[in-house]
Amino acid sequence: MSSSFDEKAAAPPVEARGLTVAYGQAAPILENLNFEIRTGEIFGFLGGSGSGKSSVVRSLIGLVKPRAGRVMIFGEDLWAGDGVNLGRCRHKFGMMYQAGALFGGMNLLENVSMPMLEFTDMSRSAVETAARIKLSLVGLAGYEHYLPAHVSGGMQKRAAIARAMALDPKLIFLDEPGAGLDPITSAELDNLITALARNLGIAFGIVTHELGSIMNIVDRAVLLDKKTRGIIAEGPPRELAERRAPPFVDAFFNRRPL
Amino acid sequence: MAFPLALTIKKQGRETLVALAGELTVFTPEAAWRQLTDRRAAAARGGGKVVFDLAGLTALDLNGSAQLLTVLAAFEKAGAETSVEALPEGFSAIFDLAAGALAEPMVPPEPRLTFFSEWGQIVAEAAKDLRGLIAFTGELAAEFVRAALRPSKIPWKKVLNVAETAGVNAAPVVCLVSGLVGLIIAFQAAMLMKIFGAEIYVADLIGLSVVRELGPLIAGIMLAGRSGSAFSAELGAMKAAEEVDAIITMGLSPVRELALPRVLATVLTTPLVALLATFVGIMGGSVVLLNFGYSLAVFWEAAVRQVSLASYFIGVGKSFVFGFTLAAVGCQRGLAAGDGPGAVGRATTSGVVVNIVLIAVLDSVFAVLFYVLQL
Structure with a gap:
C-alpha cells in the first residue's frame, strides 16, 4: 500500500503534545493533552456534551489555534511559526462535518472533484474518474449527478466522506458520523469506515458519543472530562468499559447516571 | 521538467x-x-x-x-x-x-429542458409566485383588520424592535444616499442653468423632485435592499429550521406572528425615514447653490415655493405604500422559501428583485395617476 504524500515514514498521522485548547481569553476548555493517532487506526474522541471533543478536533485541523502545545501532522508541526505549514498540512487530511457540509449548488460528483481540480494537475477526465471511484467506494455509484438536497442524510454523510477522501489522505476526521441516522444506516457507515481503514490504511479520528459505534469500530479512544479539563481515560473502548473506574468512565461506557 | x-x-x-x-x-x-x-x-x-x-x-x-x-x-x-x-x-x-x-456505469444527468419547456416552467413559476403573493396580501390584510379591531393583541414590543432595526437603524445610510443624490442632481442641473443665469431655479427643481419623487423612492429602494431582504433571509432561515412549521403546529398563523409585526413596523417607519431622506436630499442640493454664492435662506425659500401641500402628502402617502410593499414582499418570499441550503439565498435575492421592480412600477403608476388627477 502506498501513500500519496512523502510523509516521514515513522511519523504517526497525529501527535499532540501538551495541547491546551481555549477560545479567546476565556479559561481553557482542555489542558495539556497528550495523545497520538497511529497509521490505519480508528481513534475516538469521546466525552460528554461540552467536554471539548469537537474543539480538540478543530485545533487538529487548523481552525482553532491552541493556546499551548504542539500538533504534529505526519511529523510536521501544524501550528509552527505563523501557520506557515497550515496550507500544506491541510492537504494531508480530510474532514467530514456533522451535517456533511456539502456545497448545495454542486452535485455529488462536483463536490468530490473540487479539491482535486483545485490542488492537483490531474486532467479533468482523470478527476472525474477519481471522483466516481470515491463515490462508488462509499456506495453512491449512480448518484453522481444528484444535488445534496436530493439525497438522504446518510447519503450526504457518505458523500462527505468521499469528498474528504478526494486527495487520498491517510488521515480523515469525522465529526459525529452517526448522529441523526437510523441504526441500519449508522451500522452501514460504521462498516464503511472500517473497510476504508483496513483496505486503504486510512487513519480516522472520530468525534462521537454513540456507544454502539464506539464499541464496534473504534480501536483506541481518549475520554475527555469537562471537570478535570483533560483526558480521564485512554485505550481500547472495550477495555475501558470493563475497567469500570473511575466513576465517570464507568458511567459513560455502561450508560449509567453519575 | x-x-x-x-x-x-x-x-x-x-x-x-x-x-x-x-x-x-x-x-x-x-x-x-x-x-x-x-x-x-x-x-x-x-x-x-x-x-x-x-x-x-x-x-x-x-x-x-x-x-x-x-x-x-x-x-x-x-x-x-x-x-x-x-x-x-x-x-x-x-x-x-x-x-x-468503476464497474457500475455512471447514470447520465437528466437532460436539459428544451427552450419552450424552460420558458413554460418560468411562466408557471411566475404565475405560482404571483398567486402566492396575492393570497399572502389577502391574509395580511385580514390580519391588519383583526389587529385594528383588537390593538391590544398586537405585539407592540416586537413592532418597536423591528421599527428600530429595520427603520431607525437604516436612516443614516438612506440619508447618505439621498443627500448625495440631491447634490449630484443639483450639480448637473446647475451646470446647465448657469449658462442662462438661471441657477437659482435649481432650488425649485430639487425641492419638487425630492419631495414628490426622490425622497420616497430612495427610502423605498434602500429599505427594500436593507430591511426587506433581511425579512426574507430571517423568515427563510426560520422556515429552513422548521420554526415556521412549529408555529403552524401550535395552531398559530405565521402571517400574524411573523409577518404582521414586521409589516406594521415598516409601514410606520418608512414615511418617517422618507421625510428625513427628503430633508437631507434638499440639503444635499443646497451645498451646490451655496457654492454658487446663494444664501441658505434664499435657497430654502426657492426650494419650497414650488412644493404644494399636496406634494408633501403625495410623498408621504407613497412611502406608506412602498413600506407596505417592501415588508410584505420580503416576508412573503421568506415564508415561501424552499428547502436546502440555497433556499434562503434564493428567497432573499427574489425578495429584493421583486421589491425594487414593484416599487419602480408603483412609482410610475402614481406618476401617471397624479398627472391625470392634476395633483
Whole structure:
C-alpha cells in the first residue's frame, strides 16, 4: 500500500503534545493533552456534551489555534511559526462535518472533484474518474449527478466522506458520523469506515458519543472530562468499559447516571 | 521538467510497451502522460496492442489508479487493445479496488429542458409566485383588520424592535444616499442653468423632485435592499429550521406572528425615514447653490415655493405604500422559501428583485395617476 504524500515514514498521522485548547481569553476548555493517532487506526474522541471533543478536533485541523502545545501532522508541526505549514498540512487530511457540509449548488460528483481540480494537475477526465471511484467506494455509484438536497442524510454523510477522501489522505476526521441516522444506516457507515481503514490504511479520528459505534469500530479512544479539563481515560473502548473506574468512565461506557 | 512518474515507450511490431517508473499518485500531473497522446492515435490506427508495465512503480494511490484507468479507457476508445502487467504486489489491491469501483456505469444527468419547456416552467413559476403573493396580501390584510379591531393583541414590543432595526437603524445610510443624490442632481442641473443665469431655479427643481419623487423612492429602494431582504433571509432561515412549521403546529398563523409585526413596523417607519431622506436630499442640493454664492435662506425659500401641500402628502402617502410593499414582499418570499441550503439565498435575492421592480412600477403608476388627477 502506498501513500500519496512523502510523509516521514515513522511519523504517526497525529501527535499532540501538551495541547491546551481555549477560545479567546476565556479559561481553557482542555489542558495539556497528550495523545497520538497511529497509521490505519480508528481513534475516538469521546466525552460528554461540552467536554471539548469537537474543539480538540478543530485545533487538529487548523481552525482553532491552541493556546499551548504542539500538533504534529505526519511529523510536521501544524501550528509552527505563523501557520506557515497550515496550507500544506491541510492537504494531508480530510474532514467530514456533522451535517456533511456539502456545497448545495454542486452535485455529488462536483463536490468530490473540487479539491482535486483545485490542488492537483490531474486532467479533468482523470478527476472525474477519481471522483466516481470515491463515490462508488462509499456506495453512491449512480448518484453522481444528484444535488445534496436530493439525497438522504446518510447519503450526504457518505458523500462527505468521499469528498474528504478526494486527495487520498491517510488521515480523515469525522465529526459525529452517526448522529441523526437510523441504526441500519449508522451500522452501514460504521462498516464503511472500517473497510476504508483496513483496505486503504486510512487513519480516522472520530468525534462521537454513540456507544454502539464506539464499541464496534473504534480501536483506541481518549475520554475527555469537562471537570478535570483533560483526558480521564485512554485505550481500547472495550477495555475501558470493563475497567469500570473511575466513576465517570464507568458511567459513560455502561450508560449509567453519575 | 522531471515528473515523479517516468514513461519509457518501446514499439515492438504491433505492440507498444509503456513502462511506468516512479510515483503514480494524486500529485502526478497530467503533463507526465503527454508523450502518450500521439501514441494513442498511432496505436489506434494500427489496431495494435498497448501494454502498460507497472513493475517500476514505487507509489500508487486511488487517484493515481484513476489516472491510469482514464488513460487505458482513452486508448480503448480509440480502438487499441490494452493490458496492465507486472503490477507490484503491494499495489494490486488498491488498483483492483479502483477498477472495481468503476464497474457500475455512471447514470447520465437528466437532460436539459428544451427552450419552450424552460420558458413554460418560468411562466408557471411566475404565475405560482404571483398567486402566492396575492393570497399572502389577502391574509395580511385580514390580519391588519383583526389587529385594528383588537390593538391590544398586537405585539407592540416586537413592532418597536423591528421599527428600530429595520427603520431607525437604516436612516443614516438612506440619508447618505439621498443627500448625495440631491447634490449630484443639483450639480448637473446647475451646470446647465448657469449658462442662462438661471441657477437659482435649481432650488425649485430639487425641492419638487425630492419631495414628490426622490425622497420616497430612495427610502423605498434602500429599505427594500436593507430591511426587506433581511425579512426574507430571517423568515427563510426560520422556515429552513422548521420554526415556521412549529408555529403552524401550535395552531398559530405565521402571517400574524411573523409577518404582521414586521409589516406594521415598516409601514410606520418608512414615511418617517422618507421625510428625513427628503430633508437631507434638499440639503444635499443646497451645498451646490451655496457654492454658487446663494444664501441658505434664499435657497430654502426657492426650494419650497414650488412644493404644494399636496406634494408633501403625495410623498408621504407613497412611502406608506412602498413600506407596505417592501415588508410584505420580503416576508412573503421568506415564508415561501424552499428547502436546502440555497433556499434562503434564493428567497432573499427574489425578495429584493421583486421589491425594487414593484416599487419602480408603483412609482410610475402614481406618476401617471397624479398627472391625470392634476395633483
